[in-house]
Amino acid sequence: MDNYYKNSFKLLSFFVLYTFLCMTLISCKGNSLSSSNSKIVDCDYCNGVGEIIIDCPNCDGEGIEECSWCYGEGKNLCYTCGGTGRDNCLMCGGTGRDECNFCRGTGRDNDGSSCFQCDGMGYTRCFFCQGRGYDECDSCNGRGYEICSDCDGYGYVECDVCEGKQKVSYECPQCNGTGEIQK
Ligand SMILES: [Zn+2]
Ligand SMILES: [Zn+2]
Ligand SMILES: [Zn+2]
Ligand SMILES: [Zn+2]
Ligand SMILES: [Zn+2]
Ligand SMILES: [Zn+2]
Numbered sequence: 001m002d003n004y005y006k007n008s009f010k011l012l013s014f015f016v017l018y019t020f021l022c023m024t025l026i027s028c029k030g031n032s033l034s035s036s037n038s039k040i041v042d043c044d045y046c047n048g049v050g051e052i053i054i055d056c057p058n059c060d061g062e063g064i065e066e067c068s069w070c071y072g073e074g075k076n077l078c079y080t081c082g083g084t085g086r087d088n089c090l091m092c093g094g095t096g097r098d099e100c101n102f103c104r105g106t107g108r109d110n111d112g113s114s115c116f117q118c119d120g121m122g123y124t125r126c127f128f129c130q131g132r133g134y135d136e137c138d139s140c141n142g143r144g145y146e147i148c149s150d151c152d153g154y155g156y157v158e159c160d161v162c163e164g165k166q167k168v169s170y171e172c173p174q175c176n177g178t179g180e181i182q183k
Contacts, residue, residue, distance in 0.1 A: 039182050043175035050179035051169040056162035063166040064156040070148035074155035078146050081137035085144035089129035096133035097123040 042048030055061030100118035107122035114120035125131035136142030
Protein backbone atom coordinates (compact mmCIF):
# COMPACT_ATOMS: atom_id res chain seq x y z
CA MET A 1 0.00 0.00 0.00
CA ASP A 2 2.78 2.37 0.93
CA ASN A 3 4.64 1.38 -2.21
CA TYR A 4 1.60 1.82 -4.42
CA TYR A 5 1.01 5.28 -3.07
CA LYS A 6 4.62 6.22 -3.81
CA ASN A 7 4.36 4.94 -7.35
CA SER A 8 1.13 6.70 -8.09
CA PHE A 9 2.55 9.94 -6.73
CA LYS A 10 5.49 9.60 -9.08
CA LEU A 11 3.13 8.95 -11.94
CA LEU A 12 1.01 11.94 -11.03
CA SER A 13 3.92 14.30 -10.80
CA PHE A 14 5.21 13.07 -14.13
CA PHE A 15 1.81 13.62 -15.65
CA VAL A 16 1.61 17.13 -14.26
CA LEU A 17 5.05 17.96 -15.57
CA TYR A 18 4.22 16.50 -18.97
CA THR A 19 1.00 18.48 -19.20
CA PHE A 20 2.80 21.65 -18.23
CA LEU A 21 5.41 21.10 -20.92
CA CYS A 22 2.78 20.44 -23.54
CA MET A 23 0.83 23.55 -22.67
CA THR A 24 3.99 25.63 -22.76
CA LEU A 25 4.82 24.26 -26.19
CA ILE A 26 1.33 24.91 -27.48
CA SER A 27 1.25 28.44 -26.19
CA CYS A 28 4.64 29.11 -27.77
CA LYS A 29 3.43 27.75 -31.06
CA GLY A 30 0.36 29.88 -30.78
CA ASN A 31 2.43 33.00 -30.24
CA SER A 32 4.65 32.34 -33.22
CA LEU A 33 1.62 31.69 -35.33
CA SER A 34 -0.03 34.97 -34.42
CA SER A 35 3.16 37.01 -35.13
CA SER A 36 3.62 35.42 -38.53
CA ASN A 37 0.11 36.55 -39.41
CA SER A 38 1.11 40.27 -39.25
CA LYS A 39 3.74 40.05 -41.89
CA ILE A 40 4.26 43.68 -42.85
CA VAL A 41 5.35 46.17 -40.22
CA ASP A 42 6.75 49.66 -40.21
CA CYS A 43 10.46 49.69 -40.89
CA ASP A 44 12.14 50.38 -37.55
CA TYR A 45 15.23 51.82 -39.24
CA CYS A 46 13.37 54.75 -40.76
CA ASN A 47 10.25 54.65 -38.57
CA GLY A 48 8.16 53.82 -41.58
CA VAL A 49 9.06 57.02 -43.43
CA GLY A 50 11.07 55.27 -46.11
CA GLU A 51 13.94 57.72 -45.97
CA ILE A 52 16.68 58.65 -43.58
CA ILE A 53 17.01 62.37 -42.88
CA ILE A 54 20.25 63.62 -41.42
CA ASP A 55 22.08 66.91 -40.95
CA CYS A 56 23.84 67.74 -44.18
CA PRO A 57 27.39 66.43 -43.78
CA ASN A 58 28.75 68.94 -46.27
CA CYS A 59 27.75 72.01 -44.25
CA ASP A 60 27.24 70.40 -40.83
CA GLY A 61 23.58 71.33 -41.05
CA GLU A 62 24.29 75.04 -41.48
CA GLY A 63 22.79 75.23 -44.94
CA ILE A 64 25.65 77.43 -46.06
CA GLU A 65 29.26 76.77 -46.89
CA GLU A 66 32.32 78.93 -47.24
CA CYS A 67 32.57 80.52 -50.64
CA SER A 68 35.26 78.57 -52.45
CA TRP A 69 36.02 81.47 -54.73
CA CYS A 70 37.00 83.97 -52.02
CA TYR A 71 37.66 81.47 -49.19
CA GLY A 72 35.04 83.15 -47.05
CA GLU A 73 36.64 86.60 -47.33
CA GLY A 74 33.81 88.05 -49.38
CA LYS A 75 36.34 89.78 -51.56
CA ASN A 76 39.08 88.89 -53.97
CA LEU A 77 42.36 90.57 -54.78
CA CYS A 78 41.97 92.78 -57.79
CA TYR A 79 43.27 90.87 -60.74
CA THR A 80 44.23 94.05 -62.58
CA CYS A 81 46.40 95.66 -59.92
CA GLY A 82 47.32 92.57 -57.91
CA GLY A 83 45.85 94.06 -54.75
CA THR A 84 47.86 97.27 -54.67
CA GLY A 85 44.91 99.39 -55.75
CA ARG A 86 47.31 101.24 -57.97
CA ASP A 87 47.85 101.42 -61.62
CA ASN A 88 51.35 102.64 -62.46
CA CYS A 89 51.26 105.78 -64.50
CA LEU A 90 52.35 104.91 -68.00
CA MET A 91 53.24 108.50 -68.83
CA CYS A 92 55.97 108.78 -66.22
CA GLY A 93 56.71 105.10 -65.72
CA GLY A 94 55.64 105.33 -62.09
CA THR A 95 58.20 107.96 -61.11
CA GLY A 96 55.68 110.79 -60.89
CA ARG A 97 58.13 112.95 -62.75
CA ASP A 98 58.43 114.16 -66.27
CA GLU A 99 61.73 115.24 -67.61
CA CYS A 100 61.60 119.01 -68.00
CA ASN A 101 61.30 119.57 -71.72
CA PHE A 102 62.63 123.06 -71.41
CA CYS A 103 66.04 122.18 -70.03
CA ARG A 104 65.89 118.50 -71.04
CA GLY A 105 66.52 117.40 -67.52
CA THR A 106 69.68 119.40 -66.88
CA GLY A 107 67.99 121.98 -64.62
CA ARG A 108 69.98 124.69 -66.34
CA ASP A 109 69.11 127.35 -68.82
CA ASN A 110 71.16 127.95 -71.92
CA ASP A 111 73.03 130.63 -70.00
CA GLY A 112 73.74 128.30 -67.12
CA SER A 113 71.26 129.70 -64.63
CA SER A 114 68.58 127.67 -62.91
CA CYS A 115 65.80 126.56 -65.28
CA PHE A 116 62.75 128.67 -64.54
CA GLN A 117 60.43 125.99 -65.84
CA CYS A 118 61.44 123.32 -63.33
CA ASP A 119 63.12 125.48 -60.68
CA GLY A 120 66.38 123.82 -61.47
CA MET A 121 65.09 120.38 -60.60
CA GLY A 122 65.34 119.03 -64.14
CA TYR A 123 61.92 117.48 -63.94
CA THR A 124 58.35 118.52 -63.50
CA ARG A 125 55.49 116.83 -61.78
CA CYS A 126 53.76 114.31 -64.01
CA PHE A 127 50.65 115.97 -65.32
CA PHE A 128 48.73 112.70 -65.67
CA CYS A 129 49.20 111.30 -62.20
CA GLN A 130 49.72 114.58 -60.33
CA GLY A 131 53.18 113.41 -59.33
CA ARG A 132 52.01 110.32 -57.47
CA GLY A 133 53.38 107.93 -60.06
CA TYR A 134 50.19 105.96 -60.15
CA ASP A 135 46.52 106.23 -60.73
CA GLU A 136 43.82 104.49 -58.85
CA CYS A 137 43.14 101.12 -60.34
CA ASP A 138 40.11 101.44 -62.57
CA SER A 139 38.93 97.92 -61.89
CA CYS A 140 38.73 98.22 -58.12
CA ASN A 141 38.61 102.00 -57.67
CA GLY A 142 41.83 101.85 -55.70
CA ARG A 143 40.59 99.41 -53.05
CA GLY A 144 42.89 96.62 -54.19
CA TYR A 145 40.10 94.09 -54.04
CA GLU A 146 36.82 93.40 -55.65
CA ILE A 147 33.65 92.24 -53.96
CA CYS A 148 33.33 88.53 -54.62
CA SER A 149 30.72 88.09 -57.30
CA ASP A 150 30.11 84.47 -56.33
CA CYS A 151 28.81 85.31 -52.86
CA ASP A 152 28.12 89.04 -53.28
CA GLY A 153 30.65 89.75 -50.56
CA TYR A 154 28.90 87.61 -47.99
CA GLY A 155 31.71 85.04 -47.85
CA TYR A 156 29.28 82.19 -47.72
CA VAL A 157 27.11 80.57 -50.31
CA GLU A 158 24.19 78.22 -50.14
CA CYS A 159 25.35 74.67 -49.56
CA ASP A 160 25.57 72.79 -52.82
CA VAL A 161 24.67 69.44 -51.33
CA CYS A 162 21.51 70.32 -49.37
CA GLU A 163 20.70 73.48 -51.36
CA GLY A 164 20.39 75.40 -48.12
CA LYS A 165 17.86 73.04 -46.57
CA GLN A 166 20.35 71.96 -43.89
CA LYS A 167 19.14 68.37 -44.11
CA VAL A 168 19.70 65.66 -46.62
CA SER A 169 17.70 62.50 -47.03
CA TYR A 170 18.45 59.23 -48.66
CA GLU A 171 16.41 56.14 -49.35
CA CYS A 172 16.24 53.82 -46.36
CA PRO A 173 18.55 50.90 -47.16
CA GLN A 174 16.61 48.51 -44.94
CA CYS A 175 13.20 48.88 -46.59
CA ASN A 176 14.37 50.31 -49.91
CA GLY A 177 12.28 53.39 -49.35
CA THR A 178 8.96 51.62 -48.89
CA GLY A 179 8.80 52.24 -45.13
CA GLU A 180 7.67 48.69 -44.57
CA ILE A 181 9.46 45.45 -43.91
CA GLN A 182 8.37 41.86 -43.67
CA LYS A 183 8.88 40.24 -40.30
ZN1 LIG B 1 13.12 51.91 -43.72
ZN1 LIG C 1 32.91 84.67 -52.32
ZN1 LIG D 1 42.68 97.00 -58.82
ZN1 LIG E 1 52.66 109.97 -64.06
ZN1 LIG F 1 63.86 122.57 -66.55
ZN1 LIG G 1 24.44 71.34 -46.73
